[in-house]
Amino acid sequence: MSELPAPPRHMTPEEFRRHGHAVIDWLADYMARVETLPVLSRVEPGAVRAALPPAPPEHGESFADCLADVERIVVPGLTHWQHPRFLAYFPANASGPSILGELLSAGLGVQGMLWATSPACTELETHVMDWLADMLGLPAQFRSSSTGGGVIQDTASSSALVAMLAARERATGGAANAEGARQPLVAYTSTEAHSSILKGVRIAGIGERNLRLVPTTSDRAMDAEALGRMIEADRAAGLLPFFVSATIGTTSTGAIDPVPAIAALGRRHGLWVHVDAAHAGPAALVPELRWTHDGLDTVDSYCFNPHKWMLTNFDCDCFWVADRAALIGALSVLPEYLRNRATESGAVIDYRDWQVQLGRRFRALKLWLVIRHYGVEGLRAHVRHHVALTRWLTAAIDADPDFERVGAAPLTLVCFRLRGDDDRNQALLDAVNEGGETYITHTRVDGRLVLRIAVGATSTEHRHVEQAWEVIRTRARALGAA
């Protein structure tokens, strides 16, 4: 076979061992030093690209050179989400066991689109999702042993989309998949809900005009009475209300929608009730905060993101559905090249029918390792620790006459503002973030600029919250009197 061209220079297992150790060492060092780096990247637009060669390399380069460029070019262009004083957006917290789970998943490189393409990939996922349903006290119908089950999606956006698709098909008797979304469908969520609901309504061909943004009460939670009136008005107008998304812990201010009342309206009017607890989900791990999840007993679907506040690197969104047949009915397509005996036996789950994509990696490994490393008590301690840090911060804000708090802070998101106008708050936000010691973001409440602090990076401890608060106070004083 001398005429066959040679294979390329692959990285051998022994080279992988050597370079892999170097990457692990580099990451261990990064974890140890990330606290010393400016949280928010200071590069200007175009600076990273300017440091890269305009053309790809013709010849292979050494891995050591690549790792050196990660340090030289990439790190200065990063905003460090794993920094203990990263307090912006919601966290995307990672942990050692989750990173190593992702590494194993990448290295094994198996596909979990069908049970048959790697049974452990599917079965471990079903099992871990049942474990989590126990841990969060989710209702029985979300278990795989009942009518429903759990699946790992990439993000809460995808969960909302597939929930909406299942709801759309249920409401139209399958007609939307078959004929297109021609019916006068109407969806509901609050004015404070995440942008993914609007994006989902667009994608699913429902149309923005057919998404009703329900007003909120003074706590910025959905006004369930207003929801009821809107549903009735739409029904009276001959429209077809089919879906409502409630939020436990809104992105803007952490508000908690009244899920029991929303679920009751959903039952009465035949709407699919989806609950998005993307950030707040882990609160249900601890008995004293499980009230945040009241009312899930009769909802149709629920999701939360371990990649936000449960120590699992992005992406990892856990989605449960009470009636898996509705979900599969909306998403299943079975071409010949995917047919196999296990699928046809009906004895297995094929997760490709639970998501938008066909392919899927070994998603459950990292979540399994996180749960096993920490144990349920460790995850509870994690939640209690961050909630306590947030309560400390909340008390500090309340005690400072220069600041006013905005809304309740039942979990780990605090909204507040410097007394004075929006310009003053914008100036404070900019000064705090340019300093590099911490990174916070903003929102608008009742038209006013409001600052947000979300505690939740894995390594955030009390001293980091204290330091960040001191930076904010110092920068505020530097602005002078209002």
Add this chain to the structure above:
Amino acid sequence: MSELPAPPRHMTPEEFRRHGHAVIDWLADYMARVETLPVLSRVEPGAVRAALPPAPPEHGESFADCLADVERIVVPGLTHWQHPRFLAYFPANASGPSILGELLSAGLGVQGMLWATSPACTELETHVMDWLADMLGLPAQFRSSSTGGGVIQDTASSSALVAMLAARERATGGAANAEGARQPLVAYTSTEAHSSILKGVRIAGIGERNLRLVPTTSDRAMDAEALGRMIEADRAAGLLPFFVSATIGTTSTGAIDPVPAIAALGRRHGLWVHVDAAHAGPAALVPELRWTHDGLDTVDSYCFNPHKWMLTNFDCDCFWVADRAALIGALSVLPEYLRNRATESGAVIDYRDWQVQLGRRFRALKLWLVIRHYGVEGLRAHVRHHVALTRWLTAAIDADPDFERVGAAPLTLVCFRLRGDDDRNQALLDAVNEGGETYITHTRVDGRLVLRIAVGATSTEHRHVEQAWEVIRTRARALGAA
């Protein structure tokens, strides 16, 4: 602060170093021994779950115990996609540099939803996508310096969906996003196209009934003349043809649609032309196979999956669009909590507007490391090596009177059958896969069961293809005469 609860027992940087080295060593050993494992998992449904504790652990466990369970419980439940005799479906080939890139991405744990949330994450992606456009000889309008640009999606399913959404909005002047997919939109693809097109048409609210499956010519490529007639008939009926998806390398048989003729019809009738080269894309790296990509000059979007045949672990789908404004117009939603100066300056790309999801991990790192490790010449050698192995196999099948080949095999997918009926071919397929030495899958062509071999696992060399072919011949002989 003695009243604050303690943080949980995190894995320290030094523990991460130690356990990380253990995982790297385990993976290096796995790579070295995977060839000795049965390719297709032999577990029965439920066996993996039965080996797992019914309840989650209350207390944290040691990482060594977890890794031991990966070996004991997970490995027997895997079908080994990185096995050199994995010849089923399309490959999902990984490589050392890509696995280490995924590890770095997980460890850094940054978010790339906005340029501002980690500039390097966005800029490295734009840069590598421009490199790849050069490497594949894609048209100028796909470069970020022109009207278009590239973005990394998870899978080709998501690329087809976002292409369809951009097309839908362009065809309706934005009305579908606003009002819902009420217009009489019609999409086209061939009868041999991937199931993701049908799934996308359902998701986007177009409806299955409004997807025309264009017949194929004798080579199972789309019949462009038939496409033209169907578009004209739909227009004459007052419908709105808006989208056509052509395939370079179909999943079933590797057929290559006539993209130049399809693109010309798209231009004439104002359709968005999307090209799915999920598996075949890397062929364009080598000049002698670039003909497979003829006709891309005027198409609207194109994608291929480095996670299939370009040595990058799943997920990694590269998607380019000629008019990025059309894509962003279809997918952009900007809530207050995501507003920032860089976005408002217009000087940066925010990739959240190029995809379904909001969050995104540092997707480009692994692709950058793959291109740098191999160099362009190494990736060309990879393509030429696997194509040569496939030609060897094709010649061997043609030389064997017990078998007949089905269709051309221009790249790395060969379709063939044992002479005789479907039952005989099914029996051969089962016997081959139960043996564990290799794993192949099937499809149907003209109603007949046909076997498929897709060469492309990273470590597949000539001896592996020879061994697999010998197994198939031996098992065929064992079936006795037809």
